[in-house]
Amino acid sequence: MTDFQSELSGIAKAIEVALDEYLSAERLGGPGAPPDRLVAAMRHGSLNGGKRLRPLLVKQAAAVFGMEREQSLVAGLAVELIHCYSLIHDDLPAMDDDDFRRGQATVHKAYDDATAILAGDALLTHAFALLAGESCHADPAIRVRLVAELAAGAGAGGMVGGQMRDIEGESRGFSEGEIAQMQAMKTGALIRASVRMGAILGGADAAALTALTLYGEAAGRAFQLADDILDVTASAEAMGKATGKDAAAGKQTLVARLGVEAARKHLDGIIAEAIAALGAFGPEAEPLRATARYFGSRTT
Amino acid sequence: MTDFQSELSGIAKAIEVALDEYLSAERLGGPGAPPDRLVAAMRHGSLNGGKRLRPLLVKQAAAVFGMEREQSLVAGLAVELIHCYSLIHDDLPAMDDDDFRRGQATVHKAYDDATAILAGDALLTHAFALLAGESCHADPAIRVRLVAELAAGAGAGGMVGGQMRDIEGESRGFSEGEIAQMQAMKTGALIRASVRMGAILGGADAAALTALTLYGEAAGRAFQLADDILDVTASAEAMGKATGKDAAAGKQTLVARLGVEAARKHLDGIIAEAIAALGAFGPEAEPLRATARYFGSRTT
Numbered sequence: 001m002t003d004f005q006s007e008l009s010g011i012a013k014a015i016e017v018a019l020d021e022y023l024s025a026e027r028l029g030g031p032g033a034p035p036d037r038l039v040a041a042m043r044h045g046s047l048n049g050g051k052r053l054r055p056l057l058v059k060q061a062a063a064v065f066g067m068e069r070e071q072s073l074v075a076g077l078a079v080e081l082i083h084c085y086s087l088i089h090d091d092l093p094a095m096d097d098d099d100f101r102r103g104q105a106t107v108h109k110a111y112d113d114a115t116a117i118l119a120g121d122a123l124l125t126h127a128f129a130l131l132a133g134e135s136c137h138a139d140p141a142i143r144v145r146l147v148a149e150l151a152a153g154a155g156a157g158g159m160v161g162g163q164m165r166d167i168e169g170e171s172r173g174f175s176e177g178e179i180a181q182m183q184a185m186k187t188g189a190l191i192r193a194s195v196r197m198g199a200i201l202g203g204a205d206a207a208a209l210t211a212l213t214l215y216g217e218a219a220g221r222a223f224q225l226a227d228d229i230l231d232v233t234a235s236a237e238a239m240g241k242a243t244g245k246d247a248a249a250g251k252q253t254l255v256a257r258l259g260v261e262a263a264r265k266h267l268d269g270i271i272a273e274a275i276a277a278l279g280a281f282g283p284e285a286e287p288l289r290a291t292a293r294y295f296g297s298r299t300t
Numbered sequence: 301m302t303d304f305q306s307e308l309s310g311i312a313k314a315i316e317v318a319l320d321e322y323l324s325a326e327r328l329g330g331p332g333a334p335p336d337r338l339v340a341a342m343r344h345g346s347l348n349g350g351k352r353l354r355p356l357l358v359k360q361a362a363a364v365f366g367m368e369r370e371q372s373l374v375a376g377l378a379v380e381l382i383h384c385y386s387l388i389h390d391d392l393p394a395m396d397d398d399d400f401r402r403g404q405a406t407v408h409k410a411y412d413d414a415t416a417i418l419a420g421d422a423l424l425t426h427a428f429a430l431l432a433g434e435s436c437h438a439d440p441a442i443r444v445r446l447v448a449e450l451a452a453g454a455g456a457g458g459m460v461g462g463q464m465r466d467i468e469g470e471s472r473g474f475s476e477g478e479i480a481q482m483q484a485m486k487t488g489a490l491i492r493a494s495v496r497m498g499a500i501l502g503g504a505d506a507a508a509l510t511a512l513t514l515y516g517e518a519a520g521r522a523f524q525l526a527d528d529i530l531d532v533t534a535s536a537e538a539m540g541k542a543t544g545k546d547a548a549a550g551k552q553t554l555v556a557r558l559g560v561e562a563a564r565k566h567l568d569g570i571i572a573e574a575i576a577a578l579g580a581f582g583p584e585a586e587p588l589r590a591t592a593r594y595f596g597s598r599t600t
Binding site for chain 2: 030181
């Protein structure tokens, strides 16, 4: 097992443990008792063996400044809750209408549409509760910056806006620039936010934050392009979800535009760009470099 | 016009102006440009002439500690965005399936279900962005407490959990205690959070926060009971939405259980309780007392 693989499996285990702990009626908090069915649906949509790449990026960016995994775990968990809620809502019949996710029934199939909407809303809300709590970071000024960063990455000018653009793209042709803009928001914004949140946790100065932002933007593009390539080349079995769906749904991707081979070449260029953005850092940024290389060689 | 009416109309105007300003592509922020359709749907679901009772409560609770309206406006706006998002999601076909709200087409009727889901998600996310920004309060320690408070009131142990309980109640009988618990979460939690957020903004000490929390909880119960009474007694025209719907949907309310006259008497008791909770305060809490009395005499 490479260092990268062992780090990835370590964060996946740590996030799974943290999700199990934090997504309980006791820990969710609030003036009333969270209903069992809602908590179960929130857990179904999160405790599903995801790769936890966003918490990995939070951790790796924080590690550039010497932070230990435990010190960035709650912030990583908050980003992961946003990612999980977005999948629950995207899978709804009114959106992508997917029945399976990572080989399991999606939340609205396992429960019902109303429960899936509410479970997504509750996960989204809880992400901010986590960032606001002292277990995230001792300094409220840091915590409030994390809230602002996550909201910007997840909101109308980020992930949700990208999802809206994606839907609009199904009914009309997009230019390559429009596809890139949509993807930078839909997938890129949360990956960018993950890296920036790690940097903020670590106390990055302005120059380091700028460099890591460039890395995060390139990493986001690489991740999405690899995903689009896999949608064309990988089997549904390997991916644990339906593949070939983008083309069937008339989704706009760069792979459809460029072809697989040209897309792979483009991907190599983006990964070189991500690694170049880390030029001012030494071995402390090696894990981020490994993640960029992983995005270039993903098979699932 | 009474002082209360003039205060209510003043906050409604101020919130309408602030919504118009903050719900624009420029002010929403994020790494990308919010799509026009999403921004339009967010505005449709918010700029609709609501009474803005939650921002009123934030303002009135902050005013107990001498804060001016402008100093609590952004926090009030954040609560209002949560309220508006919850109405957009509640109106969806998968939930209450309502076509009209305040005499206008609901967001999913004016746009479509996917856009309504995303507009709700974006409003929810933006509420936390507003609280995290410096225009909310100069002190990050206060801002982060507001984030925690709003997340607790809006999440699985608050508003969203109450909505889940409400849906569960449609398919099985609820006891009076269960109805009260559901309503304390569904409507009460956000009203309680509004009052507490005003108190936190104003720098309330522990005793004042406890007193205002009791007020907020009673005010929430009064508001909901008045709403349930109006659902039975008022016309759809006066309310700008369908009435008599609770009974038709088999919704569990105390009015259905007690009858209108007994419910009115119960309401008087709750309002006395809310006002009693303010016993330690002087004339600075008079606006909160007026709001409690208003909840007892609502006709729309």
